Amino acid sequence: MRRRATTISGLAGLRIAALAMAAVVTAGGLSGAARAAGCSDPANFGKWLQDFRAEARTQGISERTIAASLDGLRYDPSIVRKDRAQSVFSQSFLEFSNRMVSSYRMKHGTGYLKKYAGEFADLERKTGVPGAVIVGFWGLETDFGANIGNLPVMNSLATLAFDCRRPDLFREQLMFALKIAERGDLRPDQMVGAWAGELGQLQFQPKDYYQLGVDYNGNGRVDLLKEVPDVLASGANLIRHHGWRAGEPWLVEVRVPRSMPWAEAGLETHHDEAKWSGWGVTQRDGAPLRKTGLESSLLLPMGRNGPAFLAYPNFDVYLQWNQSLVYATTAAYFATRLAGAPPRFEGNGNVDALSFSEIKRLQQILQSRGYDVGGVDGMIGANTRSSVRDVQAKLGLPVDGYPTQDLLRRLSGN
Secondary structure: OOOOOOOOOOOOOOHHHHHHHHHHHHHHHHHHEEEEEOOHHHHHHHHHHHHHHHHHHOOOOHHHHHHHHOOOOOOOOHHHHHHHHHHHHHHHHHHHHHHHOOHHHHHHHHHHHHHHHHHHHHHHHHHHHHHHHHHHHHHHHHHHOOOOOOHHHHHHHHHHOOOOOOOHHHHHHHHHHHHHHHHHHOHHHHHHHOOOOOEOOOEEEEHHHHHHHHOOOOOOOOOOOOOOOHHHHHHHHHHHHOOOOOOOOOEEEEOOOOOOOOOOEEEOOOOHHHEEEEEOOEEEOOOOOOOOOOEEEEOOOOOOOOOOOEEEEEHHHHHHHHHHHHHHHHHHHHHHOOOOOOOOOOOOOOOOOOOOHHHHHHHHHHHOOOOOOOOOOOOOOHHHHHHHHHHHHHHHHOOOOOHHHHHHHHHHHO
């Protein structure tokens, strides 16, 4: 199942990574524990691990589990390099979705919806989460369990918990990994996963695994590595925990006119269908928008000339799963396809998307002009989009929040 058709190396593990982008800890804001450990010097890892052992004992972790989990751990600089070199989500939505929503994933995702139809029906009754939504995440995260990762989770988490960048986030995850072992769900040596320490076929963070994992098949333990019933039920439980609203849409493709008040687009703005219809937004086939009674946002992942969607309240769940807008939109789109929607429309015209290096250049220019772009990282996040909107308004351009070659040329003075 893994990557027979479309592959992005290193996608597994990016759920924690994307979530943690918003929680990067600078050297001036390190926790006392991180400062005391001297996290910038790998030679201090042994002392840090010794202190963590003591903390684990206060959390009720047995000596047997502590020894089985932590004995022999070593600081792994390759994990830190992976943490510093994230660029997969700098791809445009069209690039990313074309690669990830492949014919292979469509075929197998549809097959799994049929194979586990009984389980999905039961889970939707209990949680309100449709099977297509669960399968969408299942397919994107690990190709339906074929690529759960092969790195020792305890060692990866310990390395990241010691590292200066986000010690508190990963220290908590390491503690919950020990709790999983203590409860008897998995032995420490069975805990293999992605470089950021995620576990199982849906790449759960250890905290979510421990708190929200479901023993659906009733065998006395939660196994998200091999037991598909547990995987599906735990996925539904996590999605419900994030606030899924039963019976409501999450993402609906639409068509937008060539001209409209583009400043109304964006996830921070909400209108009912009547308002969007008044501005010329239609269903993708040109028919009037269906009236749901819900407010939605006009999502233009590649600006006014690219694909367009109405994002409903359930779309927030996707952003809680992964804060990358490109990933969230792709996962939500994949679920609509599995639920019967046709392939998406390319948009109203050519989109002159920026490359990774060009996005970084744009962010550097914006930052030099006093804008908070959320870091020069080559990814078009919420801060970068907000900054672009402000600049577009000042330059008299359509305010759709999407940076283009034309905008970069104007800001560069070319």
